[in-house]
Amino acid sequence: MNTKFNKWMWIITAVIALIMMVSPAMSKETQVSDKKVAVVNGIVITQVDFDQEMSRVQMKLMKAGKSFDDFNLSSIKKDVLESLINHELLQQESQKHKIKVDKAKINEQLEKMKKQFPSEERFKEALSMMNLSEADLERQIKNDIVLQQFIDKQFIQKIQISDEETKIYYDSHPDSFKTPEMVKASHILIKVDPQADKAQKLKVRNKLETIRKKLENGEDFAALAKQYSDCPSKAKGGDLGFFGHGQMVKPFEEVAFALNTGDMSDIVETEFGYHLIKVTDKKPESTILYKNIKDRLNQYLKQEKLHNEINKNIEKLKEKAKVERYLKKDTE
Secondary structure, eight states: OOHHHHHHHHHHHHHHHHHTOOOOOOOGGGGTTSOEEEEETTEEEEHHHHHHHHHHHHHHHHHTTOOGGGSOHHHHHHHHHHHHHHHHHHHHHHHTTTOOOOHHHHHHHHHHHHTTSSSHHHHHHHHHHTTOOHHHHHHHHHHHHHHHHHHHHHTGGGOOOOHHHHHHHHHHOGGGGEEOOEEEEEEEEEEOOTTOOHHHHHHHHHHHHHHHHHHHTTOOHHHHHHHHOOSGGGGGTTEEEEEETTSSOHHHHHHHHHSOTTOBOOOEEETTEEEEEEEEEEEOOEEOOHHHHHHHHHHHHHHHHHHHHHHHHHHHHHHHSOEEEOOHHHHO
16 A cells, blocks of 8 residues: 555544544643633633643654654644644533443553553652542543444444445556555665765775676675775675655665666765665555555544544534633634
8 A cells, every 4th residue: 555545544543543542631620720721611721731742742743753843833823723622622521421331441551651660659649740649540541431432333343344435446546555666675785975976986886886796706796885884884794675756865866766676876975975785676666555455444434434423423512612721822
């Protein structure tokens, strides 16, 4: 499946996770004195709630190698506030359905949380730092289980995707199921500064020329890569794995894709230095067969429909709810 399809899957999953997120495990009683960022049907969403969720978003971005600087911070703040409001609306709605929760399920979740800490003492220290009792945490766990069961019963169990729907989607999005041409190559790199003079560059090129002659005389490419290459890939005998167009610098890519499997290049100059490239495998552009993607596509469409149904429900709840927002000036 191509990157575009994976990206769509990630977006839908992330949105659902955000709507169903575990709310900050703090009792409303402990938050009364906090600055409020919103009030939903009389229930306060505090600055503490908001800051904790912003921290979670920041951590997700960092794991993806990004930061708030890569996005519109005002937009992120507005999205975070709305996600907290959405969650509170769903939480309140779920409480109306009188869903019973087995005490054993609460204890199971509580034990999982405790296991994330090295000891019971550290766990209690963490609760104390948040001005939170174990009873408060148990109540929040119960609320979250109720919410999850509410969403499962009201939405997930009702969603069905037919084979016809998956086939229609597959046929109408052909580009989403293409895998690009790929090449697998190994190389030996001898580095040289791009600003080096002709004499220095000639010296390096001659070194690689000597290595090339060794290869022509039957010596092993991987062994010579481990011995001479200046690239970290030397540890793997110069193996770079499979890569597609746009993943390597242009001169390297052009030569690699032009070679046949098993062929070795002449000396190739790039901004990193001089290379010898050996192509070890190639994969032509192809399309994932419907039968091989059908089940995953069914799950994707279920997630998309779930996302839409939950959003529709939230909009209806908002029409009847009293929602006051106090973060407007901070996000303009």
